[in-house]
Amino acid sequence: MRHLVVPAAVIAGSLALAGCGGPDDAKAELSVSSSYMPQPVSEMAAGFLTIANKGGTKDELTSVTSDAAGSVTVHETVGQSMEEVKSLDVPAHGQLVFKSGGNHLMFENLKRKPKQGEKVTVELHFAKSGPIKVEMPVKSATYNPATGH
Numbered sequence: 001m002r003h004l005v006v007p008a009a010v011i012a013g014s015l016a017l018a019g020c021g022g023p024d025d026a027k028a029e030l031s032v033s034s035s036y037m038p039q040p041v042s043e044m045a046a047g048f049l050t051i052a053n054k055g056g057t058k059d060e061l062t063s064v065t066s067d068a069a070g071s072v073t074v075h076e077t078v079g080q081s082m083e084e085v086k087s088l089d090v091p092a093h094g095q096l097v098f099k100s101g102g103n104h105l106m107f108e109n110l111k112r113k114p115k116q117g118e119k120v121t122v123e124l125h126f127a128k129s130g131p132i133k134v135e136m137p138v139k140s141a142t143y144n145p146a147t148g149h
Contacts, residue, residue, distance in 0.1 A: 026057060027129075028053050028059035028129050029054040029055035030090065030126065030129050031051070031054070032049055033052065034049055034145065035047070035049035035136040036136060036139045036145065037114065039116045039139065039141045040110060040141075044107060046105065047098065047104065047105035048099055048104060050096070051090050051095060052095045057092050058091050058092045059127055059129050060088065060089055061088050061090060061096060061125070062125050064105055065125070066120060066123070067121060068107060068110060068112070070110075072105055073105070073106045073108065074087070074103075074105060077101065077102050082104075084106075090126070114138045116140050117138065119136060120135075120136045
């Protein structure tokens with residue numbers, strides 16, 4: 001009987017520790033900042049933004065949609081080349097940054113060319129969290145934000 005007491009105590013302790021995390025730690029807590037689109041000069045445009053996650057669980061950006069374009073794709077820059085990817089991680093207690101020369105959104109087959117001062121609405125879709133709508137301001141084609149992206 002003594003042999004059963006130790007494993008039972010270990011199991012009970014493990015179950016108690018598993019419940020220590022608060023409910024906020026169990027999900028992603030996403031927000032978006034620093035979004036913009038440089039005014040396009042062709043039928044394509046780029047988009048940049050930062051997705052912050054204050055939650056204790058990672059999430060993934062899985063797609064982006066916009067009425068302004070036929071499609072919006074997510075690109076990752078590795079070295080000197082950019083590749084379209086199906087998703088990008090938004091780490092727990094971290095951020096996913098889209099910046100010039102790095103990860104970025106590509107708006108393809110623009111329905112019209114947005115002008116500086118206008119806004120383009122995009123909807124970000126995630127693996128776990130609900131979608132987030134973002135009003136992305138159109139900046140000059142040569143805009144260089146103070147934040148570096």
